[in-house]
Every structure is written in structure tokens, then in C-alpha cells.
Amino acid sequence: MDLQTRLRNFAQELAPSESSGKEVERCTNQIRQGLEDYCNGKSTFNRLEVVGSIGKKTSLWISMDIDIVVYFDDVVPPFDNIIETLKCFVKSNYDPNCQVTKHAVMFKYGEFFVDLLPATNFVPNYNNYRGRTQIQVNNVLKCLKSNSNLRHKEFSSSLSGAAVGFLKEQDSFTHSLCRLAKYWAMTVPLKGFCPGRSTIMELLAVKAAEETKIEQRQNIIQGFRTFLFKVRKINELEIFWEHCYTQDWIPLEILDEPPYLMDPTNPFNNLLSPRAVQYLEQLKRFANNTLCRLEKAECNWDQVDQSLAVKKIFFPLSRFQKLVDEGEKYPDFFVLGFKEMELHMPSIKIHSQTAEQTKVKTKVKPFFRMLTSFMCAISDQVKEAISCRNVQSVKSVMLSNMEDFIGGDWFDSADEHDERDVSIYIPISRSYTADVIVVSFDWCLQQASETIGECASDDETDSAEGVFTYDDEECCITKAYKYIIRKLCGMDIETQPESSPLIVSCPIMRNRANKKKNKHHNEVNEL
Structure with missing residues (x-):
């Protein structure tokens, strides 16, 4: 078995098992039913959606938090009252020690850590529309463009359904590359915290997959190498997806001051903020180390223990x-x-x-x-x-x-x-x-x-x-x-x-x- 096949197999092994998927679905259905009963007559609860890595089908079996967006009618950020409602719901039904922030309620449910994120529903009679996800996106972006005083990040949860769709529609090759990228990032201990780190790794992997398929079809070795090259040049990137929105939607202050990695659902959200770049620059040295390991595995494939060679590429890079x-x-x-x-x-x-x-x-x-x-x-x-x-x-x-x-x-x-x-x-x-x-x-x-x-x-x-x-x-x-x-x-x-x-x-x-x-x-x- 060659390195190409073993790397593909390893990426598939990182995906959650079927039984884990069923357990996530069971937990989500129970939370949905509980919310419907609890919010009946108390708030304008509309629906909930599983988002994050699980919704995108890029999650790793070794790290499966459940992110759930809860949509409400006739509310806009800040969601203080809605957060209070969700907190009371969680405390009375699941976890009295839940953690609350301005944007989410976090709690333990069975084996999983769950994040409940409130969002605004921009599509009245949501279930009656075809293409309702795109209608939601269009209405959110119109709202943001017409009112410059609104903070676009507060509407991220309202766009999360489209973010799931963007990754979900990718092919299995891209999903495999996303899992390899996220697993690689887990092996690197970084000082500090970077919001959106997982999303950044996913989007860099998506871009690497697109470029690889143009040149070498679905070569996962080259795809992973291209991803590492992008990490190595994290402070020089200029990436957005033209089929999601045109360049004139992106504010000039972002285009004039790269790097930028634009959220494919939100043209106002540059994921490579100065804080994120400063944090992610720590990855450069580790990307170089992994590239050397990858090259060594390719060159010495016939002389190494092939059953362990792929995992040695990903062996934690820092003691x-x-x-x-x-x-x-x-x-x-x-x-x-x-x-x-x-x-x-x-x-x-x-x-x-x-x-x-x-x-x-x-x-x-x-x-x-x-x-x-x-x-x-x-x-x-x-x-x-x-x-x-x-x-x-x-x-x-x-x-x-x-x-x-x-x-x-x-x-x-x-x-x-x-x-x-x-x-x-x-x-x-x-x-x-x-x-x-x-x-x-x-x-x-x-x-x-x-x-x-x-x-x-x-x-x-x-x-x-x-x-x-x-x-x-x-x-x-x-x-x-x-x-x-x-x-x-x-x-x-x-x-x-x-x-x-x-x-x-x-x-x-x-x-x-x-x-x-x-x-x-x-x-x-x-x-």
C-alpha cells in the first residue's frame, strides 16, 4: 500500500463512527424537543440547526463538541434576554453549572460539550420556502450593508447555516483534507487562544484542495503539502471565494491591508485579523517540520515501517x-x-x-x-x-x-x-x-x-x-x-x-x- 492510500485511509479513520453520529442525532433531537416545550409561550423560538464541524461533516472522532444555533423571530443582537432564556432552560434540564457568555450557553450533556448560540431568523414562515438558507444569507447581508453601525460578528450565528452548507457541499477529498488539517493543528500546542482557529484550518484546506484538483486531481499528499505551504505564508494570504459574493462586497480597508481569509458567508468578516495572524504565526515552524517529515516519508517509503509511517508524520510536534x-x-x-x-x-x-x-x-x-x-x-x-x-x-x-x-x-x-x-x-x-x-x-x-x-x-x-x-x-x-x-x-x-x-x-x-x-x-x- 503506497503513502497516498495510507494517508487517505488515515483521514477516513479520523471521521466519527456511525454510532457517534447516531448519538449526536439523539442528543440534538432531545434538546430540540426540550426547547420547543420550554419556549412555548415564552419566546419566539423558530428552529435549531446543528452547525460547527459536526454539521459540516469535518469533525474528528477525538474532538466532537456539538454546536447548535437556536433561531428566534423578531430579535436582534445583543441577545441578552435570549441568553437568559437559554441559560434557564439548560440549568433546569441539563447542567446547573453551565457557563454563559455574551454569545453562547455552554454545558455538558452526556459525553458531549454543547454550545447553544442564539441567532436571528430573517425568513418568516421559514419552512415554506425553497432556497431558504440563501434567503437568510441575503437578508442578513442587506441588513449589515444598510446599517454600518451594526457589528457583523454579532450576526455570525445567523449565517452559520450557510457556513455549514459551504463545507457540506464539498467532495469527500476536501473533507478528508480538512480532517488532516484540523488533526495536524491539534498536535501543535500554541500559546494563547484564537477564535475561529478550526474554521481557519478548514478554509485553508478547502483552498488547498481546490488548487490541488486543478493541477493533480485528488492527490492528498500534494493537497496536504499545499495546505502546509499556506500555513507557512499565513501573513501573506489573500483569499476569498468569488462564487459566494463579488469583491465589491468586501470593505476596502480589508482589501488594502492583507492578509485576509474571507468568511465565505460574510464579506465583512476577515478571519485573519491581526490578533489571529499573530497567534497563527506560531504555526510556521511546525509547518516546516511537518513538510520535512512528509518529504522523508515519500523518499524512504520502501525502507520504513509503513503501518506507522503516516502517524509519525503527525506525531505531536512539540514536547x-x-x-x-x-x-x-x-x-x-x-x-x-x-x-x-x-x-x-x-x-x-x-x-x-x-x-x-x-x-x-x-x-x-x-x-x-x-x-x-x-x-x-x-x-x-x-x-x-x-x-x-x-x-x-x-x-x-x-x-x-x-x-x-x-x-x-x-x-x-x-x-x-x-x-x-x-x-x-x-x-x-x-x-x-x-x-x-x-x-x-x-x-x-x-x-x-x-x-x-x-x-x-x-x-x-x-x-x-x-x-x-x-x-x-x-x-x-x-x-x-x-x-x-x-x-x-x-x-x-x-x-x-x-x-x-x-x-x-x-x-x-x-x-x-x-x-x-x-x-x-x-x-x-x-x-
Whole structure:
């Protein structure tokens, strides 16, 4: 099997399974019915639509949030009253700890994180019209063009149906390239946050697919290479789609100051804002690295392990330490295990009764993306070990890879996963599987002082069999020292049981560990 075929197959493997699609549909139907019942007589609810990657058919099985746009009649932004209605609906039916912003209500429903986004319906008697999506777009754009005081981004949700249509109408080759692009972006930990990052990756992949099909039909290797070239020149791009709207719709201030990547549904929305470009410029170096990997795989195809070669192209491009160095918070005190449980997709569980789960999930997300993409890259090795039902074989594969990804030394432990702040559950394949890897950790606060982290009260959860704990000899500290530091943070916690391992680690203190070790030695002994 050549590299072309294996890359295509890998892109298909990234798509959600049929059972995941059915679960999304079930959740959406329940939310739709619930909203209809709740809003009856209270508001002008019109309809809802699944948008985002799931609606566009470009989602990855390892990252499937459900984005739902809820259309209302006779309302315009800002949607303060509608947001309040949606918040009350979610709190009373699904999640009392939902997170609310100016533009969305976010909550956990089953395995999925769901975003509800209010929007204005611009098509009266919507169901009676053919081509109603285009009528909605035309009416929104007329509204924006006739009133320059309106903020176009507040109407993005009203155009999201057309955004779904733009991607949905693309062919399977383009969808595959979009998944490769988004998966590649997940392997790169970037400092900060960029709204619309996923959409930018999709649209760059669409443009790369269009150019590739002109020159080399549906060559996915060349398509992915073209996408990486565009990432490498992110601050020079000038892209819009003429079949969506003509150039005279685009404001001159955008055309005169590239780069620009125009939203195909909104000629007023340049996705490459200065803030976005500054954020995405971090990707340039990683794009160069991946291009080198791709070229190496092509040149040495007959000499490499072909079953792993494609995933090595996408192996996470930056070590875990980069995330530690650049993050205000970072994961530490790891516990690794595996268990049998039924799960469609990777999931996060917060073991704190007081933490707002959606906020914590947002902060953990960079590491979550890195970890899930890393596990996807090594899934074939893990599946082979698990199929033998040999605990030592699974342990060997997992530990060798985690040592490479995170570093440090690992050892057998009696620690439970619910003793940590956060647990991440990762199925080893996209099928509805019983084999799940569990990685748990504390979510530590990085400061210039000796502060190690926060401690949260535990909630009940199932623990996994075959548990291993992370240790770094350069900066090993005892549970007693951990206790001292957490007391300094003002956190009232209990000491760990004597049966727990005495060695834990703190990566952020690696460079200071030897200097601090003698200073705190007496304090630890006294305790």
C-alpha cells in the first residue's frame, strides 16, 4: 500500500463512527424537543440547526463538541434576554453549572460539550420556502450593508447555516483534507487562544484542495503539502471565494491591508485579523517540520515501517515541556491506567465539586488536544498490545510512549484516579469501544514562588486497573512537601494515606529543584 492510500485511509479513520453520529442525532433531537416545550409561550423560538464541524461533516472522532444555533423571530443582537432564556432552560434540564457568555450557553450533556448560540431568523414562515438558507444569507447581508453601525460578528450565528452548507457541499477529498488539517493543528500546542482557529484550518484546506484538483486531481499528499505551504505564508494570504459574493462586497480597508481569509458567508468578516495572524504565526515552524517529515516519508517509503509511517508524520510536534513553560497552569502528578468502559469519544471528568466544569475544560483544552492527538498517533501499538490481553505488554507500550511524550520516570502506584483534579478518558479507536486509556493529573498553578498547585475536593468516579505514577528524579518531593506547599496556598487538605507512593513530581521546578532541595529538607523532616 503506497503513502497516498495510507494517508487517505488515515483521514477516513479520523471521521466519527456511525454510532457517534447516531448519538449526536439523539442528543440534538432531545434538546430540540426540550426547547420547543420550554419556549412555548415564552419566546419566539423558530428552529435549531446543528452547525460547527459536526454539521459540516469535518469533525474528528477525538474532538466532537456539538454546536447548535437556536433561531428566534423578531430579535436582534445583543441577545441578552435570549441568553437568559437559554441559560434557564439548560440549568433546569441539563447542567446547573453551565457557563454563559455574551454569545453562547455552554454545558455538558452526556459525553458531549454543547454550545447553544442564539441567532436571528430573517425568513418568516421559514419552512415554506425553497432556497431558504440563501434567503437568510441575503437578508442578513442587506441588513449589515444598510446599517454600518451594526457589528457583523454579532450576526455570525445567523449565517452559520450557510457556513455549514459551504463545507457540506464539498467532495469527500476536501473533507478528508480538512480532517488532516484540523488533526495536524491539534498536535501543535500554541500559546494563547484564537477564535475561529478550526474554521481557519478548514478554509485553508478547502483552498488547498481546490488548487490541488486543478493541477493533480485528488492527490492528498500534494493537497496536504499545499495546505502546509499556506500555513507557512499565513501573513501573506489573500483569499476569498468569488462564487459566494463579488469583491465589491468586501470593505476596502480589508482589501488594502492583507492578509485576509474571507468568511465565505460574510464579506465583512476577515478571519485573519491581526490578533489571529499573530497567534497563527506560531504555526510556521511546525509547518516546516511537518513538510520535512512528509518529504522523508515519500523518499524512504520502501525502507520504513509503513503501518506507522503516516502517524509519525503527525506525531505531536512539540514536547510536553513547551506547554509547561508557556502555560499559566499545567498538568502534573500524573496517574496513568486503562480500563474497560463504553465510550464514543475522548472525555474529560473534573473531580471537583466546586469547579465550573466548562471553564476548567476550556483551560485544560490545549493539553487535552495534545494528549488525544498523541494517543491517536500511537493507537495501533496500544490496540495490538490490548488485543493480546497481556497487562505487561500494555504497560510497556504505554509507559515507553508517555516517557517520551512527557518525560521523567514512572513507577507502579496505588493512587486512584479520583485523587487527582482532572481525568481524561481516551478510547483507543473511533469505534464504540470498551478499551479506554485513563490519564489523570492535578491542574497546577505556575508561579515564580515554590507554589505547586491547587487541590480540589474529589467527586466519585470509577478507578482504572493498572495504574502508574509519574516521577522525575531531578525534582522529587515528598507528599509531605506537597502538603506544605498546598497549605501555603491556603488549601485545607488531608495528607495522603501511607500506602500511597511518597514520590511525586513538579516539572516547573526542574531548573530550581537542586537549589530548593536543601532549603526545604528540614521542613519536610520536621513534618
